[in-house]
Amino acid sequence: MRTPHVVIIGAGMGGLVAALDLAVHGLAVTLVERADVIGGKLAHVDIAGATIDVGPTVLTMRDVFEAIFARAGTTLADHLTLRPASLLARHAWNAEARLDLFADPRASEQAIGVFAGAAAARGFHRFCRDAQAIFKALETPFLRARTPRLKTLLAGAGISGLLAMARVSPFRPLWRALETYFPDPRLRQLFARYATYCGAAPTLAPATLMLIAHVEQSGVWLVEGGMYRLAEALRTLALTHGARLRTRSEVAEILAVGGRACGVRLASGEEIAADAVIANGDVAALAGGLFGDAGRRAVSAIAGGSRSLSAMTWAMRADVEGFPLAHHSVFFSPDYEAEFSDIVTHGRLPGRPSVYLCAQDRDDRGAWRASTTQAPAGGERLFCIVNAPACGDQRPLTDAEITRCEAVTLATLARCGLSLRSDPAKRLISTPADFAARFPATGGALYGRAIHGWQESFRRPGARTSLPGLYLAGGSVHPGAGLPMAALSGGHAAMSLLADLASTSRLHPVGMFGGISTPSATTLVTASR
Structure with missing residues (x-):
């Protein structure tokens, strides 16, 4: 044969x-x-002799990769060194308003209580309860199904699962659903941001995406090297x-x-x-x-109108002052709805963007990952992302638009107390047009539909x-x-x-391998922020 x-x-x-x-x-x-x-x-790039990740920046759903390596007769630990992150991200709205979110929901609940009061902490507790319930309702009939169908979802979720989803009102946009948990608009921004993990606008994404919060709490890992x-x-x-x-x-x-x-x-x-x-x-x-x-x-x-978000990104070596960066830090715009209206409705870069920044020389809590007490010579490695429309094949951004986006991005960071100094020779910018060239027919959309x-x-x-x-x-x-x-x-x-x-066929039959048809996490999660 x-x-x-x-x-x-x-x-x-x-x-x-x-x-x-x-x-x-x-x-x-x-x-x-x-x-x-x-x-x-x-992907990664080399800038001034340093390698910088310019794609996913952490590993989530470790069990998925453990299963892949096990099918090949080895283990993940035989090939990679992973470090668990206890601090998921540091968030800022201005120089005074900062909030850390942790892998341990109890630590997050306590931090939210200090940040926004006891009612907000209780809202977070209910949010976690409902996110877990949605995950459990969808895990077998949808998340674990190779080709999910609405009929099988309804049949498999069971009465308790359907009641859990009804409590959340999954047909509502995530942004509106979050109002029932978080009267504080800053917290709505923080948890609505999970929609962007799969390239969706929080104002249009379904409320079921809140289950991403539950999945993330199951483990986030930094890969050494x-x-x-x-x-x-x-x-x-x-x-x-x-x-x-x-x-x-x-x-x-x-x-x-x-x-x-x-x-x-x-x-x-x-x-x-x-x-x-x-x-x-x-x-x-x-x-x-x-x-x-x-x-x-x-x-x-x-x-074309169904494309996911694209991005403006900056990979750089830079000197940092002011803000205590963690490995992951998020700096929010003052108006989230306006930000995504710019991107989705008007097809333009946001006038006042939110910014994600990955400090790749720091551990999850912001300490230097190498055995040193100071920043690396030549500037620390940073990867910065701003959401953008997937218009790279229809209307590439002009130099003026790119320059303005960089200016308003730096303004967002400065408003939160962060100052960056970077030599242009140590900075690589990627636009939706660049992503469209790498991934043809997408316009730069990074997440499919x-x-x-x-x-x-x-x-x-x-x-x-x-x-x-x-x-x-x-x-x-x-x-x-x-x-x-x-x-x-x-x-x-x-x-x-x-x-x-x-x-x-008459070809020699091959054995089946198990496990890959039963993912233990959401179909809507991205591994990067």
């Missing part, structure tokens, strides 16, 4: 996991990547098990014969035959015809397409955006492919 051959397009997280899983099961795997590096959105080491570890394992990796190999077309995917044609003209193909990239690229007519017909188109409205979670495609032999992985398919979700999608694609090969 000959060995089935699979071509995987895209060496992002979903592609790496699919390649590893299939190689472990004895299939011949060729992983092709258009860039000269692997990782997709799990940087997040990119996760991609490197998966690549090494996949190659060890026999997979082949080809970078600088752009796919121009998915080939099909007799109504079935049968390989790919590269931009160079080379054709690679295969028994099946996995497309690990944004579904918009397939729907837009970037992989030929066969790929276009295999998926449904996504409307925006979860605006409760029905959107059911509109993500699953691993199988209408073209037999063609499968999907990545953050734009179920179970959703974010590093652990993309990893789960790669496992789903591999499992679906193995099952179909075993049932529809």
Whole structure:
């Protein structure tokens, strides 16, 4: 019996996991990547001799990755050193108003009580209770389902689960639902921010996204040496098990014969035959015809108005004064609704943005991660993010708009007491147009389809397409955006492919692997902030 051959397009997280899983099961795997590096959105850059993560900045849902490494006969600890974060993020609204949120909800409840009073602490307690209830209601019939359906969700949630969701009113926008817990608008901003983890505007995202708070409290981990080491570890394992990796190999077309995917044609003209193909990239690229007519017909188109958020980002070496940065710090705008109205309604950069800043030389509580008592020579490593519209392919930002965005971003930081000094030569700016170039057909959207409205979670495609032999992985398919979700999608694609090969061909049957169809976290969580 000959060995089935699979071509995987895209060496992002979903592609790496699919390649590893299939190689472990004895299939011949060729992983092709258009860039000269692997990782997709799990990326890093070198600035003045220092490596800075410019994608996900922490690892969440550790059990997902433990399962992936276990399927390959090893452990996560054999390849990575992880440090648990007890402080999730430090938040600021101005120079005086600051609040730390902790992995331990009891510590957060106490801090909220000091910050906003006993009623706010009680509201947080109820919020955590309901977030946990929603998670439990959705975990089996939705989160653990490979292809979730509303009918199975309603049947599987049970009476208690449906009552829990009714208490939260999941059909309301998250922003409005939070009013029942937090009269203080600052706390509504803090917990509405979870919507941006999956690229949604808090004013339009469904209230069910509050379950992300419960998931985050299950563990946040810092990776020693940087997040990119996760991609490197998966690549090494996949190659060890026999997979082949080809970078600088752009796919121009998915080939099909007799109504079935049968390989790919590269931009160079080379054709690679295969028994099946996995497309690990944004579904918009397939729907837009970037992989030929066969790929276009295999998926449904996504409307431009349904795109998730993009971002303006700055990776830099900088000197910092004033604000006691933690590893994760968030600086809020004075008007959250106006901020997302600018982005979603008007398609422009926010006039007064909120800012996320990752201080990568600091631990979760802000102490230097190296054995030193001072900042690294040349400035500490910072990664800064401001939400932006996914307009990179329609209306690239002008130099004036970018300059103004940088100015108002620095103004937000200054209002909260933080001063940054950075040499322009030690700063790398990325815009929606830059992300659109890296991820074609997205306009720079970083999370696939925006979860605006409760029905959107059911509109993500699953691993199988209408073209037999063609499968999907990545953050734009179920179970959703974010590093652990993309990893789960790669496992789903591999499992679906193995099952179909075993049932529809005379090829040697392959064993199934367990666990990947039962994620233990939300389909709507991203691994980065």
